[in-house]
Amino acid sequence: MENIKLSFEKDSAIALKNIKLQRALNKAIDQFRNVRWRAVREFQDWEQLRVSARRIKEWTIDHLDGYLEMLEANVINAGGNVHWASDANEACEIILDIAQKHKVKSVVKSKSMATEEIELNHSFEGAGIKVVETDLGEYIIQLANERPSHIIAPAIHKTKDDISKLFVEKLNTPYFNEPEDLTKIAREKLRNEFLNADMGVSGVNFSVAETGTIVIVENEGNARLTTTVPRIHVALMGIEKVIPRFEDLPIFLNILIRSATGQKMSTYVSLITGPKRNSDLDGPEEFHLVIMDNGRSKILSNEETRESLYCIRCGACLYICPVYKKVGGHSYGWVYQGPIGAIITPQLLGIDKASDLPFASSLCGACKDVCPVKINIPRVLLELRARVINDKRVGARFLLRIAVKLWRFTMENTSFYNLALRLSYILQKPWIRHGRLVSLPFPFSRWTKKRDFPAISKIPFRKQWKEIKDLEF
Amino acid sequence: MISNSREDILKRIRIGLHRLAIVRGGNEYISKASSSYKETQQKLEIIRRNMIEKKSFLLDMFMNEVTKVNGNVFIVKSEDEIKHYVTRLVEEHDAKSLAIWESGFLKQINLREFLEIKGLGFVSPYSKEQMAEADIGITEGDFCIAETGTIVLITNERQPRSISLIPPVHIAIVKSDEIIENSKDLFFLLANTVGESGSLKNLTSCITFITGPSRTGDIELSITLGVHGPKELHIIIYDS
Numbered sequence: 001m002e003n004i005k006l007s008f009e010k011d012s013a014i015a016l017k018n019i020k021l022q023r024a025l026n027k028a029i030d031q032f033r034n035v036r037w038r039a040v041r042e043f044q045d046w047e048q049l050r051v052s053a054r055r056i057k058e059w060t061i062d063h064l065d066g067y068l069e070m071l072e073a074n075v076i077n078a079g080g081n082v083h084w085a086s087d088a089n090e091a092c093e094i095i096l097d098i099a100q101k102h103k104v105k106s107v108v109k110s111k112s113m114a115t116e117e118i119e120l121n122h123s124f125e126g127a128g129i130k131v132v133e134t135d136l137g138e139y140i141i142q143l144a145n146e147r148p149s150h151i152i153a154p155a156i157h158k159t160k161d162d163i164s165k166l167f168v169e170k171l172n173t174p175y176f177n178e179p180e181d182l183t184k185i186a187r188e189k190l191r192n193e194f195l196n197a198d199m200g201v202s203g204v205n206f207s208v209a210e211t212g213t214i215v216i217v218e219n220e221g222n223a224r225l226t227t228t229v230p231r232i233h234v235a236l237m238g239i240e241k242v243i244p245r246f247e248d249l250p251i252f253l254n255i256l257i258r259s260a261t262g263q264k265m266s267t268y269v270s271l272i273t274g275p276k277r278n279s280d281l282d283g284p285e286e287f288h289l290v291i292m293d294n295g296r297s298k299i300l301s302n303e304e305t306r307e308s309l310y311c312i313r314c315g316a317c318l319y320i321c322p323v324y325k326k327v328g329g330h331s332y333g334w335v336y337q338g339p340i341g342a343i344i345t346p347q348l349l350g351i352d353k354a355s356d357l358p359f360a361s362s363l364c365g366a367c368k369d370v371c372p373v374k375i376n377i378p379r380v381l382l383e384l385r386a387r388v389i390n391d392k393r394v395g396a397r398f399l400l401r402i403a404v405k406l407w408r409f410t411m412e413n414t415s416f417y418n419l420a421l422r423l424s425y426i427l428q429k430p431w432i433r434h435g436r437l438v439s440l441p442f443p444f445s446r447w448t449k450k451r452d453f454p455a456i457s458k459i460p461f462r463k464q465w466k467e468i469k470d471l472e473f
Numbered sequence: 474m475i476s477n478s479r480e481d482i483l484k485r486i487r488i489g490l491h492r493l494a495i496v497r498g499g500n501e502y503i504s505k506a507s508s509s510y511k512e513t514q515q516k517l518e519i520i521r522r523n524m525i526e527k528k529s530f531l532l533d534m535f536m537n538e539v540t541k542v543n544g545n546v547f548i549v550k551s552e553d554e555i556k557h558y559v560t561r562l563v564e565e566h567d568a569k570s571l572a573i574w575e576s577g578f579l580k581q582i583n584l585r586e587f588l589e590i591k592g593l594g595f596v597s598p599y600s601k602e603q604m605a606e607a608d609i610g611i612t613e614g615d616f617c618i619a620e621t622g623t624i625v626l627i628t629n630e631r632q633p634r635s636i637s638l639i640p641p642v643h644i645a646i647v648k649s650d651e652i653i654e655n656s657k658d659l660f661f662l663l664a665n666t667v668g669e670s671g672s673l674k675n676l677t678s679c680i681t682f683i684t685g686p687s688r689t690g691d692i693e694l695s696i697t698l699g700v701h702g703p704k705e706l707h708i709i710i711y712d713s
Contacts, residue, residue, distance in 0.1 A: 028694050065486045078676070084479040136700055137691035153691060160693050179692040183700050190701065195605055211673050221687040221702025224638050228679075229601055239482065246664045246673055250656040261690070264538070265621035265656070268702065269682035276678050279630035282598045283678050293482045301489030 006333030006345070008356035015327045021157050025328055028156050032319045035262030043258060053255050054374045056248050057310040061300060067209040067242045068291060074212025078274025080287040088118035091292045095201065095234055096123050098288055102232055104129060104198040108190075110216070110223035111135040112203025113151055113313060114236045114292060116335040117348070120201065131201075132193045134222040136186050143170045149329030150337060152260050152315035157328055190222070200226035200284065204237035205312070206252055207289070209244050212273055214289065217256060219267040227272055233284035235272075239296050240309040252312065255372035259314035295348040304383045308343050310373040317367035317377065323360055332357065339367035343380045351384065352393040358384035399443055418460075425456045517665055520658045524650060531619040531652040532712065538622025542685030543698060544706040548649075550713065552582045555646060558709050559584065559611065563593065566642055568608035570594045575631045576613050579646065584611065598633040610640035610703070614647035616662070620655040621684055624708065627667065628679040637683060643703040645683070649712035 015021055040046050060067055072082045085091035099107065107124055109115065109131060121142075124131040133142040137154035141147065144166055148154030155163070163182055167173045173185050202223055206215040214235050216223045227233050243252060249271075257266050276283030299308050318324045318338030329337035333354065336344045342361055346354040358381050367377040389401050410417050431437050437453040439445065447453065457464075487493070524531070536546045547558050563571070571593055573585050585595065596603035612632070614624035624645050628634045637643050653659045669675045687702030698704050 024693070031694055062490060064490070065483045065492075068483065068486075078678075084476070084482055086476075086478040086481055090476065090478060134701070135691070136689045140691070153694065155691055156694075158692075160695075163692055179695045179697045182692055183689060183697040187700055191605065195601060211668075211676055213676060219687070220689050220700045221638060222700075224634070224681070225701055228634050228638060239486070247660050250660045253656060263542075263684075265618070265623050265682065265684040267542075267684050267686070267688055271676075271680040271682075272678065273676040274678055277630070280628065280678055281630065281633040282601070282604075282635045283628070283633075291482070293478075293485065297482060297485035297489055300486060 006349075006354045006356065008327075008331055008333060008354075008360045011333060012327040012331035012360070015331045018328075020159065020162075021328050022326075024157050024159055025325055028153065029319050029325050032262065036259065036316065036319070037262075039258040039262040039264060042264075043254065049251060049255055050372055050374055052251050053312075053372060054310065056243060056251065057373050060243055061240065061306065061309055064239060064242070064300065067244055068239060070209040071207055071212060071242050071289075072291070074210065075274065075287075075289050076212075078212045078287075079277070080212065080274040080289055083288060083290045085290055085292040085294070087294050088292075091118045091236060091290055091294065092120055092123040094290055095120060095236070095288075096127055096129075098232065098234060099124070099129055099199055100127065102198065102286075104232070106130040106132070106193070106197045107199045107201055108132050108134050108193055108197040108226050108230060109138075109201045110203070110218065110226040111138050111154070112201070112236060113335055114203050114238055115201060116148065117294065118236075118292070120236075132190070132197075134190050134193065134220075134226060135218075136183065136220060136222075139186055139190065140166065143167075147330065147335075150315060150318055151313055151335075152318075157330070194225045194229045197230045199232040199234065200228075200230040201234045201236065202226050204235050204241050204289075205256065206249065207237055207242050208246050208249065208271075209242050211246050213246070213271050214273075215249065215253075216270045216272065217253065217260075217266045217268075218270075219261070219263075221268060224268055224270055227270060228283055231284055232286045232288070233272075233275065234288045234290065236290045236292060239291055239293055240300075240311075256312050256314050259312075259316040259370070259372045299344075299347050305343070305347060305380050307375050308340075308347060308380055310375055311340055311344065312373060313340075314372060316370045316372065320366045320370045321361075322364060322366070323362065327360075332360070339377045339381075340375075343377055343384060346384055346388075351387050351391050355388045355391070358388055399446065403443075421456065421460055425458060428456055513665055516661060520653065520662055523658075524653060527654070528649060528652070531654060532649055532710070534619040534654075535617055535622060535652050536710070538620065539685070539706075539708055540622075542622055543688070544622065544685045544708055546708045546710060548710045548712055552711075555582060555709055555711060556584065556587055558707075559588070559644060560591070562642070562644060562707055563588070563591075563609065566608055568593070568642070570596055570607050571609050571611060572596050572598060572604060572607040572636045572640060573611040574613055574633070574636060577631075578613055578648070579611070584646075598635045601635070601639075604635050604639045607636075607640040609642040609644060610636035610638070611644045611646070612637050614645045614651065614708070616659055617647055617652040618654075618656055618659050618682075619652050623656075623682050623684040625659065625663075626681045626683065627677055628681070629677050634679050634681060637681065638702055641699065641703055642705045642707070643683075643686075644707045644709065646709045646711060649710050 075082050083094045121131050133139050140155045149157040164177050168175050204214045205217045275287035317340050321339050324338040332341040334345045342357040346357050363378045365378050432455045435455050440448045539546045596607050615627045616625040686698050686706040689700040
């Protein structure tokens, strides 16, 4: 993780020129927005539900240490094992250790952003253990050796033609172009993997402190197979996934599922408490819960950004974001994309490693409006922008820092402001094209490289405003 | 190597929250609005009364929702009709090998014996290899949610989880008086009825919610059924 250095600027420029990606994104996003809107509108007290969810999240995070201890005690009471991991390396070590102790040769995985975050597959592969992603989208991504581009729909950037060709190449199947045929191929291939696997690794959507239950939401059934068929089940969760009560679940299931896919209820919801009991006929013999920090307690320690931890990973802010719609998930460079990625990635990886991301937003606020737990993403983005500007390690921002200081000085001094405006009006003339400034010389070129600027008017706005006001009132 | 990560993480959280010590507590800590025994019983009573009084309304809603998520519903009035529908489905799918719950109601109507006489074989979920060969899995449902068309299956020694998961066809036999209006009521009911003496203590290993057959939208968001779980879900509602 130390070597990561993300570049939203570069990656998004490439994505914008990818016509196939643009088409895939447009289609998927328009369709999704409609479906989600319907699912939210038909729920009677959506707003009340959001308020309740938000309150429970606030309360839980404010008492997180107690709830994690309670969760631990109840998982153990149900016959499960609990492990604590401070960072990604430790989480990988713990899981690998469980695998090696049991001489595991093959692992099946259901979709989990946390395992993407720690790059668990690399660890398994490095130790010579076969690992297979079983969510259809993730399976496609794994075959293509790529990274997911959306937290809910990982292969959203791929067309069925891409997938057909991929299957021909990697699985030696004939060329099928219908989702139905492709799905059937995947089902058959993956069935064998499930039957042969010694260990299943899953994520956790919610865990319930008072019962020691983990909750997994899905549509395909692969998470059920992952947590039922192999003899060992390992679940990895971030510390923020815990909720206090069993009775809180309907609130969170409703907001998660309706926001994530626009369904009223996902096809499967599994409430898993410990391993199989002695008298049970099926289910895993061992259950391990790995509770991972990996930078989350740092987020918690800052009150300005603490609410980033309320995220339930529904993906609604991705679909609604005008920036995501244009640049797609890969531009965000890491596991979490879109507006939530823009606030979580810099906090988890370090602000110097993802200094572009807080700026990858127009601050339009759509993400805040759609967020089921009301995370004020634009406000957190502003806070992170301030951190980037003030971060000495982020050298590339030096010019920006000076520009902001200069800007502030100008805005605070009326006479200087007027002077600057007049000067700009005169100096801008050679660069005006159709009433706009499109390519200014250095250092202003850094602005006009990606966007234009309206030409400065002869009559300042304040003067215009005065005249309009006199006219109207 | 002994890791101190547990203490480290809890300490970091406490420092982050500007607290010196852990805040622990009993039930009040779990819920600020924890209600009294009497209130709980009254609320349960209302939910149960609703299930009876609004039965035909809930039944319609449930059937409508199941259909919307590509499930099939049959409503039957007698035990013979259950057997009739199961037989029809077995024949339609040319099924040879079945898996079935050994649960109360299915035992009571002798469904397994009935099908065995017809020459069908049964596999045990104890062997995953055998389960992989099963053509149809037959279960009951412990509860249903009308608003979402969901059936709720509680795992125990007679109700294994893979029977509703591994075979390509799942038949669930539910009773019309098990239908609850919404998930909020369902969770309230579960929270006060499952586990040891209805206290949520010592829950069974798994509670599964099933809403329609297995589906995916991972290829261009086009809905495809039966990706990992059953491709078909048939719910037979026994309304005596």
